[in-house]
Amino acid sequence: MGKTEERIARWIVETSLETIPPDAVRVVEEAIFDQIGVTLAGAAQPVGKIILDYGREAGGTPEASVIGGGYKTSPALAALINGTCGHALDYDDVGGWGHPTTVLLPTTLAIGEKIGASGRDIIEAYIIGFEVGYALNRSSRYNQMVRGFHSTAVFGGMAAAAAASKLLRLNPQQTMMALGIVASMGAGIVQNFGTMVKPLHAGLAARNGVMAAQLAQKGMVASSQFLESRAGWAHAYFGEDAYDTEAMVRGLGNPFHVQELIAYKKYPCCYGNHSMLDGLLSILKEHNIRYEDIAGVDVEQSYLSVVMLYDRPATGLEGKFSVRYNTALAIREGAPRIEHFTDEKVKDPALQEAMEKVHIHVRPKWAPTTGGLREPTAVTVRLKDGRTFSKAVPWEQIVATQQNPWGEEGLRGKFMFNASLSLPKERVAQAAQVWRHIGQVGDIRTALDLVRGDGR
Amino acid sequence: MGKTEERIARWIVETSLETIPPDAVRVVEEAIFDQIGVTLAGAAQPVGKIILDYGREAGGTPEASVIGGGYKTSPALAALINGTCGHALDYDDVGGWGHPTTVLLPTTLAIGEKIGASGRDIIEAYIIGFEVGYALNRSSRYNQMVRGFHSTAVFGGMAAAAAASKLLRLNPQQTMMALGIVASMGAGIVQNFGTMVKPLHAGLAARNGVMAAQLAQKGMVASSQFLESRAGWAHAYFGEDAYDTEAMVRGLGNPFHVQELIAYKKYPCCYGNHSMLDGLLSILKEHNIRYEDIAGVDVEQSYLSVVMLYDRPATGLEGKFSVRYNTALAIREGAPRIEHFTDEKVKDPALQEAMEKVHIHVRPKWAPTTGGLREPTAVTVRLKDGRTFSKAVPWEQIVATQQNPWGEEGLRGKFMFNASLSLPKERVAQAAQVWRHIGQVGDIRTALDLVRGDGR
Known part of the structure; x- marks a missing residue:
């Protein structure tokens, strides 16, 4: 396997928590904690209520929890809903290639709950997905304000497919197919910023990642030249000669970047x-x-x-x-x-x-x-x-970047307030305790039981 | 309402079968007949089996039939599956802006079955969706081989959202929002031609249209400047100055074009x-x-x-x-x-x-x-x-265009063979009889009962 696409897929399969710096794990634990709070707050917003209602009506095999929604549905639909709620307030973290956690957490939780993954499995898949998104981002001269596609959607889909493939333990060929499938699964436009559709972009990316990995697992075949070819994803989104496929591979986890790049929002705005x-x-x-x-x-x-x-x-x-x-x-x-x-x-x-x-x-x-x-x-x-x-x-x-940390107080206070918008008070404290150190959870389903809520 | 987006939405709401030329209705009846056959054949292909299996596993409120799949699911998921199966063989019709019927039929059937629409309602919504897609297409200098996004996906999403909005009887504001939502719901890439993901593009467009209209109906708010703005859909997909928003409105159903543009495929290839x-x-x-x-x-x-x-x-x-x-x-x-x-x-x-x-x-x-x-x-x-x-x-x-028609024999022979790949023989004849003149069907659900099959 020598092509860009194959090398990225192989990196996803071969990378594991053992080779990931502890600092990356620490930061992602924090990011997940923050994201759960932000999602619970988002579920109580107008767009949150619309997407929760949509999911309730669409139904689906109850394998994945809708956070704050009080129900379960299919993994893809749960990822759509949780990703949308997570971005509803624009209060979720930023870094690397847009809004990473509101894409990667819904993706990994949806698959993780279906298969009974551990908290460490979730963190591992999240980090791998993040780094794939970042490698693609920094190997291109992508500017969403010029091209018009929301970077959270453009890179988020690829990152989510990588994370979902990792959790499903797809082999390199299947993983490459998952990335090739998601390459065709689209993108939000910048003009929808400031509307309810911007949060939907995150949900769509998460859902696309889940779907692509599940379809690849079932044997769906995509192009294996979705990066290198002139008719591929990189060309379509970045434009001619605006990217470097060799750099995409070279920069992959070399070093890991997530621990420098995640920044929390102190204010619920852009x-x-x-x-x-x-x-x-x-x-x-x-x-x-x-x-x-x-x-x-x-x-x-x-x-x-x-x-x-x-x-x-x-x-x-x-x-x-x-x-x-x-x-x-x-x-x-x-x-x-x-x-x-x-x-x-x-x-x-x-x-x-x-x-x-x-x-x-x-x-x-x-x-x-x-x-x-x-x-x-x-x-x-x-x-x-x-x-x-x-x-x-x-x-x-800016305060709450990794270079100028906010501190435990800030993060915890934000969680407690946000979570209380969808959960009863006693449940908030319990949820905080478990989700603050999600790496210690043996089966993610027990943690999700605490935040599904009753969908009030 | 003076803006492009508002005028298009108003046209969708105000146009009805009474003002549509009978020739357009005749051709779309033919196209629907051909498409049902092609979808039944597609359901028996490898990619058809994968997507049928995916849908069965994902589940969903059983409101819309999966053609040849033997089950019902949510409208969005049914549209995804039927659109994918309809394009699986690349044997479905072409015209105007790509592959119209494998996007518009799954969309309108999914919504139509949920609400109990008539065959004429389906035809009306199909034609309106087609013309919206075509007006956007011919007002731009879009070339999928240069930009890299599959035109069936790019225009199909908009067309599908228009058709779904019409069937749901959304008002002009909601219709505009449905188009604004689908503007963020993405696109297949050309590099996935010749793989199982190309048919998925049609399914995704159909699903996106259904979802966008349903979310708009629930009150989801999108930008109302998704065409005119520099950060909008037209700019993102077509590029700067490569489109004319005034022409988008001017050309809308003026005249209708579907009756000239639909061409059937005699050979199951590009x-x-x-x-x-x-x-x-x-x-x-x-x-x-x-x-x-x-x-x-x-x-x-x-x-x-x-x-x-x-x-x-x-x-x-x-x-x-x-x-x-x-x-x-x-x-x-x-x-x-x-x-x-x-x-x-x-x-x-x-x-x-x-x-x-x-x-x-x-x-x-x-x-x-x-x-x-x-x-x-x-x-x-x-x-x-x-x-x-x-x-x-x-x-x-080319034989089987509207300018050089194939004739009833050709169309019927193709249907009979295709349908037999997923339906028992006696059911094929029955289905042919009903679907050949779908405009005469009072409730589309009775027609769908004939082609859902038993999912063998």
Whole structure:
């Protein structure tokens, strides 16, 4: 086996937890803990209720739990629902190639519950899937704001198929077929950011991964040239010569990257706002600035920034993708919280007034920047007394990255609040205890019993 | 409502069978008849068996029939399975934007069975879906061989969502949301042609359409700028400035096109071979040429022709996409039939020998051609006695197009053979009688009872 596709498949089959750095395992345990909370919170949101209802009506062999839904269904459908709920609030983690955990956890739990996998099996499959997605991502010059396909969907499907194949113990040929099948299973478009369909993208990627692996297991045959060929996945999504297949293999788990790349969200909104929010909130705190003191706020925005999609948001979901709205929230009410992103709240006259204080400066297309989310968003607060304060927090220095950790308190507090939106109080504590160290669980089904809820 | 998206949605809601030309209805009745046969044949193929088995295992609320599968499941899953089986042999019709009926029939039957629609409701929704797909297609310069996404998947999802929305009687806003949801539900890649995943593309499009309409009905919100925006579906799939949104609306049902565009397949292989096959077979017949007389066959192939994917096919499915293999079949065994496309048959030494007589001349990229399948494929037969005969059959003159009809005999004979691969003989005749004039059926469920089969 010498081709790119075969080498990736073989790497998936041959890699195991023994060769994965303990730091990667530690971070993924954390990420899973955070994700379960975020999913339980998402199940109580409008889009969560729609997808839970859809799944209940569609039915399916009850092999995989719908988190917070109170029922089980087929693995593919459970992955769809849990992935969508997990991304419903845009409160789930980011890193590497988009939103990894809301794709990889639903995928691995759905398969894992069906086969009775252990927590360590889940972590192993998650990490392998993550690294496959990341190797494909960093071997291409993919920019979702230029090509239009949501990177969580583009790389997520491949990552999910890799993870699902690993858990199912597919052989190299079957694993390659699973990746080839998922290569045809599509992608969300960026224009659906700020709508209920953005979370659906994560669910679709998770479902696609599960389905592709199950179909490969049954003998479905795909092309084995879905990366190298001119008519393949890489060419279709990245464009001609915008990728390097040799680098895809060379970079695979060499070294592992997940432990550097996962970042948690402290605010339930697009990560493109987090650099600005960290900068702005720290200026306000440090100088004890009240809303009444502020003359205006200037935000320097990348030309390609996704948070520009909604300058004047009309819905709560659009608010998550609006730098103007998040800036207004921060100066008027402090750190953004779940209840800030409702259709009613974005119409609040006090926030509408605060939004008028925000001035957005978009850097021109030809500015010498890296493009996308990785640029720090510079924010300047101008006070009525003439003083000005500026800050630009680099991506790595945002709080709750691995480089600037949030700490156990932050993570646990977030979980407890989120989980309480779908689970009774006594169950929340129990769930926290088990899910915080999921690597110690012998059969993932016992852990899932704690978070399926009663679907209220 | 002035935007492209709103105008398309309104057209879907406001158009009904009363304003659709009777010729369109007649042709779609024919197409549905042909498709049921092809689906029954597909259910007995290897990929058909895999997807039937997948669906049986996944389960689902039994609301929609799996044709030839012997069971019912949820509408989305039934659409996936029937769409995949319908395209399994690549024996289903083509026209407008790819393979329309293997997407639109599974979609409309799945929803139609759930709600108890009539045959006329199915035909109405099919035609509306077809025209939406076609309007999007002809308003763009989409070439699947350049962009890499299978046009059946790209346009099929939109067409299916339109058809499903119509059947569900969604209002204009919900219909627009269904199209916006399906805009994020992805696409097959061309590299999977000649594998089991190509038929899956049709199934995925059908399923996506069903799911999108059902989610829109439940209130899922998508972007309403999925066509006009720079980050939308049209931009992502077609590329910058490669489409005209105004033309999308202007061309919608103005006039209707389905009655000119649907072409049936006489041979169970890629339509890119059909011009060559019609030309070659007519030369052989007219001049009474035997295999032994032939020195060589020259085929002039478009640079962008999909049939070049497999010069030396290794599997039956690859054989369907190989002009060399189809040429060899024609000179050695006559018109290609279902049994010619098995993994064993492509290895047949007699055919391997015949393949050596075939010389493929690819026209260069810069030749003044239209590109793609619409070019006639010129074929020249050179005899050992020195005589040569040439023919190039234009797309419109291929037998079984609307311009050069096959006739009732051809269509019926194809159905009877195909249906017999999954249904007992007495059931085949009964099914033929009902499905040949599906517009007269009051409740589609009675017709589906005849073709669900017992899943042998």
